[in-house]
Amino acid sequence: MQNQFRCSCPCTSALDIVGDKWTLVIIKDMILLNNRTFKDFSESDEAIATNILSSRLKMLLEYEIIRKEKLPDNKQKNIYILTQKGLNLTPVIIDLIIWSDGNLRENHSTLLPTAQLDSVKNDKESFISMLIENYKKRNWKR
Amino acid sequence: MQNQFRCSCPCTSALDIVGDKWTLVIIKDMILLNNRTFKDFSESDEAIATNILSSRLKMLLEYEIIRKEKLPDNKQKNIYILTQKGLNLTPVIIDLIIWSDGNLRENHSTLLPTAQLDSVKNDKESFISMLIENYKKRNWKR
DNA sequence: AAAATTGCTTGCATATTGAAAGTAAGTTTT
């Protein structure tokens, strides 16, 4: 990783890491679809190329946004798990969904409706906490 | 604008538009620094190349995230103004700032502190509304 | 033991980005 940051603005610096077409898609698929393995990602709707996927997973590991694990009973599969740092991106994902839902329908007629988005908007913070807690229950070992 | 969207997922579709290193930087500089002219953007900290800036402004105009105006007393300057659709991205910008502030300091030692971020976090919705209303007061003609 | 699966890497064509220079129209200065 070479000179990573364009300037000292926090917003721009976040975009130096997650500002591309794929990084947040990968994280979204972890939070919302519980994707965990290389195969899970490479079979996703967005059809990410495996070389791009590979480079993004490496980058996310370097920034400790995800970590890489093995299950005790399988030496082949790698399991990618979001760290707290990665889970802290949940609000960004949710606000992107809300923005699309409310602003992109005229551009994208087949955009999927998001179930119960109104109730999510009414208490965004709790919804985000719930997503994070559920993710941890499913994926973090204690 | 060719085939614009990878799939029908709202999150991915938002990233098909704002998922790059520059688009949200431009919008951030409009909301937080009140950038309005081509020159304002090309002189920003991030030093965007003018060809990229030009292509992004065109794209944002096509999606009606911004509009282009003239001041009555100047035929040279173009003034770029966020529409409601563009202003609706404010939550995403704020989330990115909060994420950087809380999670990126170990990677980026000169990251700027954001004034009163604690109070922003305590009432994010009002802070966002305030930013949007202030922007409109400054830039929307009535 | 053979076949299939998983997690990648490699090669190559195409697209995007980035730096620098150029240009045309409008505005300011002299």
Add this chain to the structure above:
DNA sequence: AAAACTTACTTTCAATATGCAAGCAATTTT
């Protein structure tokens, strides 16, 4: 009214990133 300067771009070209397809080695399943 000319000259100088400013603004808003476009163009050129090199460097980098993306995308597709194929390849491959280490498991795991049949």
